[in-house]
Amino acid sequence: MSADNWAICPKCKEKNVTLREDYEIGMDEFGTLSIDYSAYCKECKFKYKYNYIISIPMEDKKEIV
Numbered sequence: 001m002s003a004d005n006w007a008i009c010p011k012c013k014e015k016n017v018t019l020r021e022d023y024e025i026g027m028d029e030f031g032t033l034s035i036d037y038s039a040y041c042k043e044c045k046f047k048y049k050y051n052y053i054i055s056i057p058m059e060d061k062k063e064i065v
């Protein structure tokens with residue numbers, strides 16, 4: 001799943017400037033979950049990128065009690 005969104009920039013929120021966000025999240029057929037996020041404000045040039053990949057173990061499916 002990927003999407004983009006307009007949020008309020010945390011650095012120039014007083015001016016109500018929008019922050020562009022792009023993100024993608026999903027799991028592939030091997031059980032790898034990846035999260036990709038980026039944000040950019042064209043007013044103050046603030047940008048932030050976050051990427052996280054985790055392999056989810058397919059064994060040891062113990063029931064949660």
Ligand SMILES: [Zn+2]
Nearest residue numbers: 009012041044
């Ligand atoms: Zn800004």
